[in-house]
Amino acid sequence: xxxxxxxxxxxxxxxxxxxxxxxxxxxxxxxxxxxxxxxxxxxxxxxxxxxxxxxxxxxxxxxxxxxxxxxxxxxxxxxxxxxxxxxxxxxxxxxxxxxxxxxxxxxxxxxxxxxxxxxxxxxxxxxxxxxxxxxxxxxxxxxxxxxxxxxxxxxxxxxxxxxxxxxxxxxxxxxxxxxxxxxxxxxxxxxxxxxxxxxxxxxxxxxxxxxxxxxxxxxxxxxxxxxxxxxxxxxxxxxxxxxxxxxxxxxxxxxxxxxxxxxxxxxxxxxxxxxxxxxxxxxxxxxxxxxxxxx
Amino acid sequence: xxxxxxxxxxxxxxxxxxxxxxxxxxxxxxxxxxxxxxxxxxxxxxxxxxxxxxxxxxxxxxxxxxxxxxxxxxxxxxxxxxxxxxxxxxxxxxxxxxxxxxxxxxxxxxxxxxxxxxxxxxxxxxxxxxxxxxxxxxxxxxxxxxxxxxxxxxxxxxxxxxxxxxxxxxxxxxxxxxxxxxxxxxxxxxxxxxxxxxxxxxxxxxxxxxxxxxxxxxxxxxxxxxxxxxxxxxxxxxxxxxxxxxxxxxxxxxxxxxxxxxxxxxxxxxxxx
Numbered sequence: 001x002x003x004x005x006x007x008x009x010x011x012x013x014x015x016x017x018x019x020x021x022x023x024x025x026x027x028x029x030x031x032x033x034x035x036x037x038x039x040x041x042x043x044x045x046x047x048x049x050x051x052x053x054x055x056x057x058x059x060x061x062x063x064x065x066x067x068x069x070x071x072x073x074x075x076x077x078x079x080x081x082x083x084x085x086x087x088x089x090x091x092x093x094x095x096x097x098x099x100x101x102x103x104x105x106x107x108x109x110x111x112x113x114x115x116x117x118x119x120x121x122x123x124x125x126x127x128x129x130x131x132x133x134x135x136x137x138x139x140x141x142x143x144x145x146x147x148x149x150x151x152x153x154x155x156x157x158x159x160x161x162x163x164x165x166x167x168x169x170x171x172x173x174x175x176x177x178x179x180x181x182x183x184x185x186x187x188x189x190x191x192x193x194x195x196x197x198x199x200x201x202x203x204x205x206x207x208x209x210x211x212x213x214x215x216x217x218x219x220x221x222x223x224x225x226x227x228x229x230x231x232x233x234x235x236x237x238x239x240x241x242x243x244x245x246x247x248x249x250x251x252x253x254x255x256x257x258x259x260x261x262x263x264x265x266x267x268x269x270x271x272x273x274x275x276x277x278x279x280x281x282x283x284x285x286x287x288x289x290x291x292x293x294x295x
Numbered sequence: 296x297x298x299x300x301x302x303x304x305x306x307x308x309x310x311x312x313x314x315x316x317x318x319x320x321x322x323x324x325x326x327x328x329x330x331x332x333x334x335x336x337x338x339x340x341x342x343x344x345x346x347x348x349x350x351x352x353x354x355x356x357x358x359x360x361x362x363x364x365x366x367x368x369x370x371x372x373x374x375x376x377x378x379x380x381x382x383x384x385x386x387x388x389x390x391x392x393x394x395x396x397x398x399x400x401x402x403x404x405x406x407x408x409x410x411x412x413x414x415x416x417x418x419x420x421x422x423x424x425x426x427x428x429x430x431x432x433x434x435x436x437x438x439x440x441x442x443x444x445x446x447x448x449x450x451x452x453x454x455x456x457x458x459x460x461x462x463x464x465x466x467x468x469x470x471x472x473x474x475x476x477x478x479x480x481x482x483x484x485x486x487x488x489x490x491x492x493x494x495x496x497x498x499x500x501x502x503x504x505x506x507x508x509x510x511x512x513x514x515x516x517x518x519x520x521x522x523x524x525x526x527x528x529x530x531x532x533x534x535x536x537x538x539x540x541x542x543x544x545x546x547x548x549x550x551x552x553x554x555x556x557x558x559x560x561x562x563x564x565x566x567x568x
Contacts, residue, residue, distance in 0.1 A: 020476060025383055032379040033391065035372045039444055040397050042419065043409040050412050089318045096311040100303060108315075110559065114323055117551040119505025120403075121525040122544045125532065126326040129333050134537050136329060161322055184304055193306035215399070222402025224508035229529060242404040242508070249408050249512065258412075261405040268400035275400075276393045 047265045051258035062259035070236040071244035071260070074152065078240060079220040082159040086216055087209070090167025095201075098175030099183065109172065115164040124158050124229025131157075150232030155240065158226040163216045170212035171205055178204055207282035211275065218271040222264055330548060333541045345542035350518055351527065355546075358524040361435055362503035365442035366450075370496040373450025380451070381458035395452070398445050403508025410441055411512045433515030438523065441509040446499030453495030457488050457565070490565035494558060501554040505547060 020028070052059050062068060093112060097105060115123065129135050131148040141148060148154045182204070186196040202209075224242040231238045239247065241264055248257035334342055345351070379385075380392050398406065414421040414431035421431055431437045461484065469479040507525040514521045522530075524547060531540035 020382070024476075028375055029379050029383055029385055032372070032376040033385075036376060036391060036394065038420070039372075039440075039447065040394060042413060043406060043444065044397065044401070046409045046413050046419065047405060050409075089315065092311040092318075093315040095307060096315050099305050100308045100312075102312075108319075110555070111319060111323070113555070114327070117501060117505075117555040118327070119507065119525050119544075119547050119551065121507050121528050122330070122505070122547055122551075125528060125540060125544050126330050128532070129329040129537070129541060130326050132537075157322075161326070164322060180303070180305060187304050187306070196305075197307075218400050218402075222400075222405070224402060224404040225525065228507075229532065242402050245404050245408065246512075254412075257408060261408060264402045264405045268397065268402070268405075271400040272393055272396055275396065276389075 044265060044269075047258055047262050050254060051262040053258075054255050058255050059259050059262075062256040065256065067236045067239070068244060068256070068260055071239045071241050072263070074155070074239065075221050075241045077152070078156050078159050079217055081156050082163055082220045083213060083217050085160055086163055086167050087213060089164070090171050090212060091209070093168045094171035094175045094205075095197075097172050098178075099180050112168050112172075113165050115161050120162060120223065120225025121229055123161050123226040127154055127157050127161070127230055149230050150234070151238060154230035155227050155238060158230045159220050159223055162223050162226050163220045166216035166219065167209065167212035170208045170215075174205055174208040175201070207278050207285060211278045211282070214271055214274050214278065218267065221267060327548070330541055330544050333538070334545045337538050337542065341538065342542050345539045346546050350522070351524075351543065353519045354522050354524040354527045357435060357438070357521065358504055359550075361438045361523075362442055362500050362506075365439050365446055365503050366496045366500035368439075368443050369446045369450045369499045370492065373447055373495060373499075374454060374492065376447075377451045377454035377458055381455050396448050399448050403445065403506065404512070406444055407441065407509040407512035410437070410444065410509065414440060414513065432513055433517075433521065435521060437513040437515075438510050438521065441513050442503040442506060445506055445509050446503050449498040449502060450492075450495035453491050453498065454488060457491040461487060487568065490561055490568060494561040494565055497554060497558050497561060501551065501558065504550060504554070 051062075093108075097108065128149055131137055131141060131154060133142065133149070135149075148157070182200050183196050186200045187193075191199070221240075222242055223240075224246070227240055228243060228246070231240070231243055233239060233243060233247065235247065241260060245257050245261045245264070248254075248260065337345070376395065380388065380395070385391075411418075411432055413419050414424075414437055416422065416425045416430070416432070418432070424431060429436070431440060465483055465487075466479050469483045470476070474482065505525060507523075507529075510523055511526060514523060514526070516522055516526055524543060528540045528543045528547075531537075531543065
C-alpha cells in the first residue's frame with residue numbers, strides 16, 4: 001500500500017528527462033559508495049584497528065610515553081599560537097577587502113591564497129633559507145643566540161604559513177556578501193569602530209569565523225611536511241604529534257604509532273562533526289535572516 | 296551616482312590594510328622571495344644542472360605523472376560521487392556527504408601510515424592483491440592511491456554545487472525535444488559542468504604534485520623509481536645541499552604558480568557560465 005502511494009507520488013513529482021533510469025541510479029550509487037568505502041572509510045578504520053591490535057592496555061600505554069606527551073604539548077602550543085595569529089589576520093584582511101574599494105584587490109586575494117598552492121616541503125624550506133644557519137638572518141641570529149630553525153619558533157612559523165589563508169578565505173566572501181549597510185548605520189548612529197565591529201560585524205560573521213578556525217586548527221595540529229623540514233626531529237623537544245607518529249612508525253613501534261595517530265584521527269572526526277554543525281547553523285541562520293525580506 | 300565617488304564612512308581601512316600587508320609580507324612574500332633570490336645567486340649553469348640531473352628528472356616524471364593519473368581517476372569517481380550526492384537520495388546520505396571531507400581533515404601522515412598498513416603485502420587489501428601479482432605499497436601504484444585519497448574532495452566539492460544548481464528545465468527541454476537521457480547527459484549536462492570539472496581536477500592535481508606526508512610512507516622512496524620531487528628536496532637539504540634543494544623548490548613553486556593561474560582562469564570561466 002505504502003509502496004504504491006509513494007510510487008504514485010514519486011511518479012507525480014517526476015520530471016521526464018531529468019531522472020536517470022533506476023538501474024543507472026543503483027549502479028552509480030553503488031559505485032560511489034564502494035569507492036568512498038575503500039578509499040576513505042577503510043583507511044580510517046585501519047588507524048583504530050592497528051592501534052588496538054594488541055589490546056586496550058597496549059593502546060593506553062602508548063600515551064604514558066613522556067616523548068608522546070611532549071609531542072602533544074608542542075602541538076597544542078603551536079596551534080594555540082598559529083590559530084589566533086591567523087584569526088587576527090583573517091579578520092583584518094576580510095575587513096579591508098570586503099568593506100572598502102581599492103585597486104589591486106583581486107591580486108591581494110590571490111596572494112593570500114598563495115600558501116595553499118605551495119608544497120608543504122617548500123613551505124618549510126623557505127623558512128630555512130631565511131632563518132637557518134646558512135640563511136639570510138642566520139649569522140645575526142647566531143650572534144644573538146636565537147635559534148628559530150630546528151626549534152619551536154620555526155615550527156610555529158611554518159605552521160602559521162601553511163594555515164595562513166584558512167580564516168581569511170572563509171570571511172572574505174561572507175563579508176563581501178553582507179555588504180556595509182549595517183556597519184554604516186551603526187557608525188551614523190554614533191558607534192565607534194570597535195563597537196561597530198564587536199556588536200554588528202562579529203555576530204554576523206561568527207559561524208564563518210568558527211568554520212575557518214576549525215579548519216585552520218585541524219591543519220595546524222596535523223601539518224607534517226612543512227614542520228618536518230624545520231623541526232630537526234629532536235625527541236621530546238621539537239616533535240609535534242605527526243612527527244612523533246613518523247618516528248614511532250620508522251622504529252617499527254606500530255601499535256604506539258597508530259595509537260598516537262588515532263588521536264589525530266579523532267581530531268579529524270571531531271573537526272568534520274563541528275564543521276557540519278556549523279554549516280547547518282549558518283544555513284538556518286541565513287534562511288531565518290532572508291525569510292522576512294522575501295516577499 | 297558615480298560609484299567611484301561614493302564616500303565610505305567606515306573606519307579602520309588604514310589599520311586593517313596596513314596589518315594585512317605587513318603580515319602577508321613577513322609570513323608569505325619575503326620567505327617565498329628567499330627561494331628565488333637564493334637561486335639567483337647560483338648562476339644559470341649550476342641552476343640548470345641542479346634541476347635537470349637524471350635523478351631529478353625521474354622525480355618530476357613520477358610526481359607529475361602519477362599526480363596526473365590520480366587527478367583523472369578522481370575526475371571520474373569524484374564526478375560519480377558528486378552526481379550521486381547531488382541528485383539521488385539514499386540512507387545516511389548526510390553522513391556520507393560529510394565523510395567526503397575526511398582527506399581535508401585527516402593529517403597527511405596519518406593517512407600515509409594507514410594506507411601503507413592496508414596496502415602492504417600482509418595488509419587488508421594488499422593481501423588480496425598479492426596473489427594476483429599486484430603490489431601496491433612501495434610502488435608507484437601506492438603513490439597513486441595516496442594521491443587519489445588526498446585529491447578526492449577537491450573534485451567532489453567543486454562539482455557538487457554546480458550539479459545541484461543545474462537548471463532542471465534545460466534537461467527537461469532536451470528530453471521533450473526528443474533527446475534520450477544519454478544524449479541529454481552528454482550534450483546538455485556535461486558541457487555545463489565542464490569548467491567546474493576541469494577546475495576540480497586541476498586543484499586535485501596541484502595538491503598532488505606538492506603532497507608529501509601521505510606519500511613518503513607508502514612510496515618506498517627508492518631513487519629513480521619511487522622518489523617524488525618533494526622528498527628529493529628534503530634529501531638534498533639533509534645533505535646540506537641548500538642550493539640544490541632551493542633550485543628544485545623554485546621549479547615546484549613555478550609549477551604551483553602556473554597551476555594557480557590556470558585554476559583562477561578556469562574558475563573565472565566557470566563563473567561566467
